[in-house]
Amino acid sequence: MLKIDRRRLSPLFARLLRTWGPQHWWPGETPFEVMVGAVLTQNTAWTNVEKAIANLVARDWLDADRIACLRRRDLAQCLKPSGYFNIKAQRLQAFCRWYRQAGGYPALAALPTAELREALLAVRGVGPETADDMLLYAFDRPVFVVDAYTRRLFSRLGLCSGDEPYEQLRSAVETAMGADVHAFNELHALIVRHAKEVCRVRPCCADCVLAGRCPAAHILPD
């Protein structure tokens, strides 16, 4: 079973926070909007998701009851900028129908984390990362979100091999950091921010940037 050394993870977190500052995630007005964003951002740049959400808001459709009852093709048209629009229309309706049937946010927020996670994962179109995005950023549960950036960065730093099962990596980070909603919130957001700012510019050296000896270090604010 994978173990991540807290003495290596904590300085990494501190370095990211010092470099990029608090990220104030998730960008969303309400928990429901956060959950919609979590579905729409699957393998998609956030700027495209924002356009799709803006379309929903402009039509006054950012509502579980409304989305659940829309014609699939109307919703798909609205989601077009976020890509995979037919699949996402299907997934978002499946999620909204479940959300409504489950009693909405108050009823779901009353569930224990493990039970809520299991219920989310049973919704078609909600996988581990999407479920954990929702748990952390919409329900404030101490769950760490593992994404492709986390695997890439951690494997380059030698914290993991990168091909561990999702649950193993999530559990290892949660054990190393302790159940801390705020820390999980920031760490995941910072990893994404770091990837956007650095890996895109110079994909080979996310690790040496963090060690402070990267040729591209000039792009860092400190």
Place this chain on the structure above:
DNA sequence: TACCAGGAGAAAA
């Protein structure tokens, strides 16, 4: 032009 982006599920091996 080619590649990537805050994945998930189905199909094939």
Place this chain on the structure above:
DNA sequence: TTTTCTCATGGT
């Protein structure tokens, strides 16, 4: 069980 394929727009 593991790997591969499909879904698709928009920015770089």
